[in-house]
Amino acid sequence: MKLIFEKSVPGRHCSLLPACDVPEATLPASLCRDTAPALPEMSETDISRHYTELCQQVHGVNCGFYPLGSCTMKYNPRIDEEMAALEGFTAVHPLAPAADQQGVQEVLDTAKQYLCEIAGMDDMTFQPAAGAHGEFTGVLLIKQYHESRGDHKRTKIIVPDSAHGTNPATAAMCGYQVVNIASGPDGCVDLDALRAVLGEDTAGLMLTNPNTVGIFDHNILEITRLVHEAGGLCYYDGANLNAVMGVVRPGDMGFDCIHMNLHKTFATPHGGGGPGAGAVGCKAFLAPFLPHSATAEEPGHLQVRSFRGNFLVVVRALTYLLTLGREGIPEAAQNAVLNANYLMARLKGTYTPAYDRVCMHEFVLDLSDLKKATGVTALDVSKSLIDEGIHPPTMYFPLIVHEALMLEPTETEGPETLDHAADVLRMLYQKAYDDAEAMHTAPHHMPIGRPDEVKAARHPVVRWQPEE
Amino acid sequence: MGSYIPSTPAQRQEMLQAIGLSSFRELYGDVPAEMYLDRPLALPSGMSELEAGRAVRAMAAKNRVYDVILRGAGAYDHYIPSIVKYIPAKEEFLTAYTPYQAEMSQGLLQSIFEYQTMICMLTGMDVSNASVYDGATAAAEAAAMCRDRKRRVTLVSATTHPDVINTIRTYCYGTGDELRIVPEKDGKTDPDALREMLTADTASFYVQQPNFHGLFEDAEALGAAVHEAGAMYIMGCNPIALAIMKTPRDCGADIAVGEGQPLGLPLAAGGPYLGYMATTEKHMRKLPGRIVGETTDDEGRRAYVLSLQAREQHIRREKAGSNICSNEALCALTAGLYMAAMGPDGMAQAAKQSMAKAHYLADALCAIDGVKLRYSGAFFHEFVTDMPKTEEVLSALSRAGILGGLSVEGGILWCATEKVTKAALDKTAAIVKEVLAK
Secondary structure, three states, rough: OOOHHHOOOOOOOOOOOOOOOOOOOOOHHEEEEOOOOOOOOOOOOHHHHHHHHHHHHOOOOOOOOEOOOOOOOOOOOOOHHHHOOOOHHHHOOOOOOHHEEHHHHHHHHHHHHHHHHHHOOOEEOOOOOOHHHHHHHHHHHHHHHHHOOOOOOOEEEEEEEEOOOOOHHHHHHOOOOOEEOOEEOOOOEEEHHHHHHOOOOOOEEEEOOOOOOOOOOOHHOOOOOOOHHHHOEEEEEEEHHHHOOOOHHHHHHOOOEEEEEEEOOOOOOOOOOOOOOEEEEEEEHHHOOOOOOOOOOOOOOOOOOOOOOOOHHHHHHHHHHHHHHHHHHHHHHHHHHHHHHHHHHHHEEOOOOOOOOOOOOOOEHHHHHHHHHOOOOHHHHHHHHHHHHOOOEEEEEOOOOOEEEOOOOOOOHHHHHHHHHHHHHHHHHHHHHHHHHHHHHOOOOOOOEEOOOOHHHHHHOOOOOOOO | OOOOOOOOOOHHHHHHOOOOOOOHHHOOOOOOHOOOOOOOOOOEOOOOOHHHHHHHHHOOOOOOOEEOOOOOOOOOOOOOOHHHHHHOOOOHHOOOOOOOOOOHHHHHHHHHHHHHHHHHHOOOOEEEOOEEEEHHHHEEEHHHHHOOOOOOOEEEEEEHHHHHHHHHHHHHHHHOOEEEEOEEEEEEHHHHHHHHHHOOEEEEEEEEEEOOOOOOOHHHHHHHHHHHOOEEEEEOOOHHHHEEEEEOOOOOEEEEEOOOOOOOOOOOOOOOOOEEEEHHHHHHOOOOOOOOOEEEOOOEEEEEEEEEEEEEEHHHHHHOOOOOOOOOOOHHHHHHHHEEEEOOOOHHHHHHHHHHHHHHHHHHHOOOOOOEEEEEOOEEOOEEOOOOOHHHHHHHHHOOOOOOEEOOOEEEEEEOOOOOOOHHHHHHHHHHHHHHHO
């Protein structure tokens, strides 16, 4: 389809602003730009049609099944959107007097109370705008804690090799050396490997539990005990919290701080890549190190962004929390786990689970055998799923499984959807033997086929330019 | 209680049987018994949609909605066209994840490519990323882009928004690098102090344009000094001002960043907002975050993909320049939509009217005994007045439905946008006059 710039017609515009009712003020000539930016000139009809055409080439979780592992693509309730659009929230200036923001405060306080209860933590900040931003905030809590004690020898953060890439990247942003430890054969932390790296230089451990292969690490109490014994702190990456919320609390597992992805676990929409919210919770002894806005709160603290956070995302999450309540939160977790196990069971016998045992909210398939037998890869199966209207699972992650497909169905899918997805996946398995070529070149029924990513990287075209 | 689980109790039992289990508890066999939560969460009971809506509406009703907003300081009350509120609510845009699967996400990828192009047009730069969290994180990420083993000091002008300074400071704290504040003189960056502070270990200098006091900085001269010292020059620009103001590229900036909130995003008590980030071709591969690139598909058709991923955390892990993955994609879509709806003329109108109204208000206030402009420099749509009784003034305005400017030591930082009418500005001046006359 055409770019918006290619639809622009000089002189076209929307009627939006009245004439100015005060005298003009002149910008000094030395400060004026040479030419106006070449933004598109459009009527409102043009714009409406353009974005409608665009949205017809996007697949959202509210449009169809989206079992993207590690991303918790659950249905995003409409009531949450309606609440976030209330003028009583959208029209509030972040630096309005506290007396004018009582409702904002109540939203933040209530959400904090509920989320701390779910996490088993004592205090929380909503400043971080995403999961990775939450990790950064959380590891800075650990750093400040050690420094406040005059303990400057702790220079290392331990990260399992199954971790999300954000974990090591975060540790590096916080000035730490990253110590990767190999996972055991069951995908869990190898206690001996952990013991071997723990020491006086250990600042902390970053861990996801259930881990990235969808298994709850049954040694978790021993793991956090060992880290604490060495003087380090334990950071919980909340990416997989949906499996256990209301069932077991990270604080009770021995973690000291945590980020929760409100845009995963608490049903706020991901918006095609944000805005999210990475609420960071901590035990009381870390609370003095939480970030604060210098203008909206009080100066003298660290802060990871302006003002108090992605407030409207918190409104959505709170609406969700109120709706589910104390019964609905664990019920959601249990059904997320049930759905994952059910889908895995329906695929077993055809596909090979990387870990053949009861899983949590997600599971990983290992397609190495299929690739060996037919040449069809995890990528080919994924691209073929697209033609069937199903968003592909997470591919080639975690790195410790070859030809990995990671599926997370979430609790908001019924058995009909899971049965259908299993049928489609089994059909594709057979197709790999019957017509591998068709799968190598899939998808066939989308606006585009496979894009040339090498060309995109070698000869970057990252903006539109008018033709000379 | 509410729930979004489609399966019925009977179906759940059938599913449990299908996997060979008899209870939900068995699903959690790996969870040590001593930590299994055997009590209900201390949360209220779940609610129906009607009840939940009622509870949240009651909270919204406790916030004050002002008819007139004369406060800026990093969050600006511009007019948001109706279509800009409506389009991003489309569920396809709203409920998609990051567009990892290009064939299923062309619409999103194209919207980001269009946004990137518009940011390049505004800033004069060659390449923009798909957004970062907000203006403060954009500034902090830009400063991080410039640091290396030899150049580890980041200079920031004292005329920068305090939240932005603090955020850059926090990112510097993370990597153990140093931040130094360049003092101000008459409300603007002191160029002599800057020249003195630029040393061989200076990585970059950050200046906000217009600055926190609303004043235009002598951006070109500052940039020249920075480059003379071999450091990088980062400008944080208000995107509405950029419709009429000299581009950061023309001022010599290497990286242009800013708070994108004025581009169609509501005040929303502070977020979600949008950090825009753009740079020159030379520094493209150091730019953090998602970048959408154009390519072709296997049949030669134009296609868009997440590109240059070799920079990012999922490939480079601890060697990545930033850990960012999720950004503010829907806010970027909104900003692109806003710029398309406003067009070059509408954007310029918003900028010119905001500036005109701020000057009208400044003139009206300064005609009152006891009120004067703190600084003499040229300003955009914000300015500081020195005046007595600031708290009384702000209270009186509040009673009249006007959110006055932000209280700053011994004065007020005012802001006007195109949304404010002449009548409201006249009323404001009248109230201030009345309070000060008492």
